[in-house]
Amino acid sequence: MALLNISHVFKSYSAGGMFARRAQEVVRDVSFACEPGECLGIVGESGSGKSTLGRMIAGLEKPDRGIVHWEGRPVWDRRQRGCRISAVFQDYTSSINPFFTVEEAIMEPLRTSGMHKRKDRSSVDLLLEQVGLNASYRERYPHELSGGEAQRVCIARAIATEPHYIVMDEAVSSLDGSVQLLVLDLLKALRRKYAMSYMFITHDLQAAAYLCDRILFFKEGRVEEIIATEQLRNAQSEYARHLLRMVITS
Amino acid sequence: MHLLEVQHLHVTDRHTGSVLLRDSSFHVKQGSCLAIVGESGSGKSVTCKSIMRLHKAWIRQTGEIWFKGEELSALPERQMRKKRGKQLAMILQHGMRAFDPTCVIGVQIGETLKEHYGWSRAEIEANMSLAMMSVRLNNPVELMNKYPHQLSGGMLQRVMIALAFVLEPDLIIADEPTTALDTIAQFEVVEQLIALRERMNGAMILVSHDLGIVRRLADDIIVMKDGEIVERGSANVIFSAAQHAYTQRLVEANRALNGHFERLKGGGLGLVEH
Numbered sequence: 120m121a122l123l124n125i126s127h128v129f130k131s132y133s134a135g136g137m138f139a140r141r142a143q144e145v146v147r148d149v150s151f152a153c154e155p156g157e158c159l160g161i162v163g164e165s166g167s168g169k170s171t172l173g174r175m176i177a178g179l180e181k182p183d184r185g186i187v188h189w190e191g192r193p194v195w196d197r198r199q200r201g202c203r204i205s206a207v208f209q210d211y212t213s214s215i216n217p218f219f220t221v222e223e224a225i226m227e228p229l230r231t232s233g234m235h236k237r238k239d240r241s242s243v244d245l246l247l248e249q250v251g252l253n254a255s256y257r258e259r260y261p262h263e264l265s266g267g268e269a270q271r272v273c274i275a276r277a278i279a280t281e282p283h284y285i286v287m288d289e290a291v292s293s294l295d296g297s298v299q300l301l302v303l304d305l306l307k308a309l310r311r312k313y314a315m316s317y318m319f320i321t322h323d324l325q326a327a328a329y330l331c332d333r334i335l336f337f338k339e340g341r342v343e344e345i346i347a348t349e350q351l352r353n354a355q356s357e358y359a360r361h362l363l364r365m366v367i368t369s
Numbered sequence: 370m371h372l373l374e375v376q377h378l379h380v381t382d383r384h385t386g387s388v389l390l391r392d393s394s395f396h397v398k399q400g401s402c403l404a405i406v407g408e409s410g411s412g413k414s415v416t417c418k419s420i421m422r423l424h425k426a427w428i429r430q431t432g433e434i435w436f437k438g439e440e441l442s443a444l445p446e447r448q449m450r451k452k453r454g455k456q457l458a459m460i461l462q463h464g465m466r467a468f469d470p471t472c473v474i475g476v477q478i479g480e481t482l483k484e485h486y487g488w489s490r491a492e493i494e495a496n497m498s499l500a501m502m503s504v505r506l507n508n509p510v511e512l513m514n515k516y517p518h519q520l521s522g523g524m525l526q527r528v529m530i531a532l533a534f535v536l537e538p539d540l541i542i543a544d545e546p547t548t549a550l551d552t553i554a555q556f557e558v559v560e561q562l563i564a565l566r567e568r569m570n571g572a573m574i575l576v577s578h579d580l581g582i583v584r585r586l587a588d589d590i591i592v593m594k595d596g597e598i599v600e601r602g603s604a605n606v607i608f609s610a611a612q613h614a615y616t617q618r619l620v621e622a623n624r625a626l627n628g629h630f631e632r633l634k635g636g637g638l639g640l641v642e643h
Contacts, residue, residue: 164552165554265408295409297622328633365553366630367581
């Protein structure tokens, strides 16, 4: 059985102010499935609705129509979801409560899930170590971290509850070149270690190709094409080929 | 003589006493593109702001900035204002923050062009329409009647480039012009920047951490770290034989991502026709 099953999902927001009747469809009839251990890349332009799709999969939003099933049950059921789905977002500066130290930030999901009883301070050290930071970061506040460090703390927090699935929405897009590669390699290593599956939402086709097994091209709320990364050169749809041409390589 | 010559530029924050830029010297040749590469907080944007003299009151800069034989730091503010936009134009990272959100695009463009050329409304509209068409913004008149939030980041970036087309500055300073954009918008903006340089034979300072874009545009590169220039040279040399560890790491990372992608993409299906 597929780990995650998305079938005929629709989502729209009201557009044009508070009293407008007009609705804008951001996700239209999307269906796909994720297998255990797979890393799926969602690639699309800004405004294509890919973040909305990610939020629905993380259970942060409910679709208007269609089903998002996690191991056969609706994902928006909190008990069903448990702590098995985590998320990492693009804006690392606003992702960590500024009044929390790194340790408190990482402990938060453990505390709310009741896992803190069997996990203590040493597990924070271990998590930090796994994302390439040392124990001295524990007492720091978010503003004392660089972008790459903050994003790594977000990843440590996301893996703290040992999730089976992580939704990453532009998780590396605002990091600069060398730090980006560092985080991508880290994600690769963590995936092997914990047998996790990823959903990697990005506009950066190069980063997606580096990390993912399959790539889903997303345009104007619709799935244009799903293709294995190894088969990228055989992309059929006009849009996928267009995007492939647009990547600036050196 | 070079178009722009920066000598011993030193910038300090008077509030905290910290040094933002340490004894920085470089030059930009007529018609060439200099890229400034470095991680966030390394002093790239501080350098740009120093040239434009746009620092806050508590930021102190010393050193000489020679632009076309004139010392910019000695100019009175009134004359400096005349230079900004007309001779030194800046293209900023966040289109959304570079425009005033309370008035339509056309009004802001009009103000700028009136200040420098004293054109009438009809002249502004005619010239601007032409420039906007050339950066593939169709329906220029309609766009000029829109507010910044009604346009996408890529479109606003192209509006800024169109304005630069009309102003024809001698030096364009592009501070992370593509960082906030998605792949397609990035490609288009880079194409337009190349066209802008070809058309005006102007010089450019490009700040970016995206080496793919640097490679497409730059002739020379300086690499900054912690407020200092740690490496400089022509683009070819930096990309093939970087000396400083930071530069090597940056080039390596770029190569790893690129190489993987190129391998997957292969040569087939005419994907490399551009």
